[in-house]
Amino acid sequence: MKAAPFEHHEPTSVDEAVSLLESLDGPTVLSGGQSLVPMLRFRLANPDVVVDINGIEELGYLREEDGFLKLGALARHADVEGSELIAEKYGSFADAAPLVADPQIRNRGTVVGSVAQADPKGDWGSLLIAHDGEVVARGPDGERVIPADEFFLLPYDTALDEDELITEVRVPTPSDRxxxxxxxxxxxxxxxxxxxxxxxxxxxxxxxxxxxxxxxxxxxxxxxxxxxxxxxxxxxxxxxxxxxxxxxxxxxxxxxxxxxxxxxxxxxxxxxxxxxxxxxxxxxxxxxxxxxxxxx
The missing domain is CATH 3.30.390.50 (CO dehydrogenase flavoprotein, C-terminal domain)
Incomplete structure (x- = not known):
């Protein structure tokens, strides 16, 4: 089975993506696509409009900055798995990454995409909670920071507004002890x-x-x-x-x-x-x- 027809947009900046989310009717965001694409193929999801953010190169980061470990919206599971920084300082992230699905999915799937999907069987949401993490979203009114405890509402339902894009998730950098x-x-x-x-x-x-x-x-x-x-x-x-x-x-x-x-x-x-x-x-x-x- 093939996906039903849909309108496809490929923004190259966060501002362009947010503008699309604000102007379009009921858009669906595509990052890694490891959950969305199979749902499209079997027509379990039938969006009229898809906003594909894979062209926003600025969102592919994994770094420590301003007292946080920050993962951009296009940081892949495999990026976490292969990171020396993660292996050295973030034991829970190093434990979780190799346990996500299989290598093919880890190479394309994103941490932020998993968090946004809000599947209660997903791993990263639990780590955000354990680490007092935050979800950073950008919308027409600017940036909003959502504590992980307030982000997950119901299965597959979050506090994110339809015209907001998650740009990163972050957790505080650990102390020495x-x-x-x-x-x-x-x-x-x-x-x-x-x-x-x-x-x-x-x-x-x-x-x-x-x-x-x-x-x-x-x-x-x-x-x-x-x-x-x-x-x-x-x-x-x-x-x-x-x-x-x-x-x-x-x-x-x-x-x-x-x-x-x-x-x-x-x-x-x-x-x-x-x-x-x-x-x-x-x-x-x-x-x-x-x-x-x-x-x-």
Whole structure:
């Protein structure tokens, strides 16, 4: 099956793209296209107008700037996977990138496109939440910064206006005593997550957890924060018992649904285990503890 006919625009600047989004009726933005193009092919999506932003070369960046790690709208999953900066300082991003779909999709798909799609089984939304990240959007009235906690409204529904373009997503650069990790369970290469957990831990000079972030994948109607588990961690010293209790709390905060991959009780248990493992890795990467992997 082929896509239904549609009007195609190829802006070469952000201003031109925003102008198109404002003037056209119900446009759909194309970046990586790894979700949109198959939907077009099978006519699960039938837009009248597509605005293809792949010609906006200024949006293909991945860099640290002004206290943030910034990923432009055309930064590919593979760019994150191959980045020395990511490997050195952003453990959770380095963990997540190779687990996104398969190499063909990672070479073309974009981080921002995944965030914009707002699939609760997508990985990057959970990491934005865990890292207190932000979505930067440009519209006719200028630039708007949307905290990750406020961006995801419902499955495939976000706080982005129709005439706004996401230009970048960003997370604060880590401190010297900070570590992060992402653990994900899926059946095979190319599958979405059955469950996933991203964590970030920041420690003070005495080895006490100063701040914690936990984002969960595929276990709620959106990527979700485990705020009670975060509260349980903050102000405490890292121990296996503490991480186990935080995992239990995260599992209680999750709301998975039973499906062909497993029942809800199984997925809740996986949230507990994945949270424990990710917390252990994050603490180790922060240089605070040596943590044995949880296997039970």
């Amino acid at each position: 900070e570590g992060s990790a992402y653990h994900k369970l899926k059946r095979k290469t190319g599958d979405y997550a059955m469950a996933g957990v991203g964590v970030r831990l920041r420690f003070d000079d005495d080895g006490v957890i100063e701040a914690a972030g936990i984002g969960m994948t595929a276990v709620d109607i959106t990527n979700a924060r485990a705020s009670d588990a975060e509260d349980h961690l903050e102000g405490e010293r890292p121990t296996p018992d503490l991480f186990e209790a935080a995992g239990e709390s995260a599992a209680e905060e999750s709301h998975p649904e039973s499906d062909e991959h497993g029942d809800a009780a199984y997925k809740e248990r996986m949230v507990k285990v994945l949270t424990q493992r990710a917390l252990g890795d994050a603490a180790e990467r922060a240089g605070v503890v040596k943590q044995r992997r949880v296997s039970r």
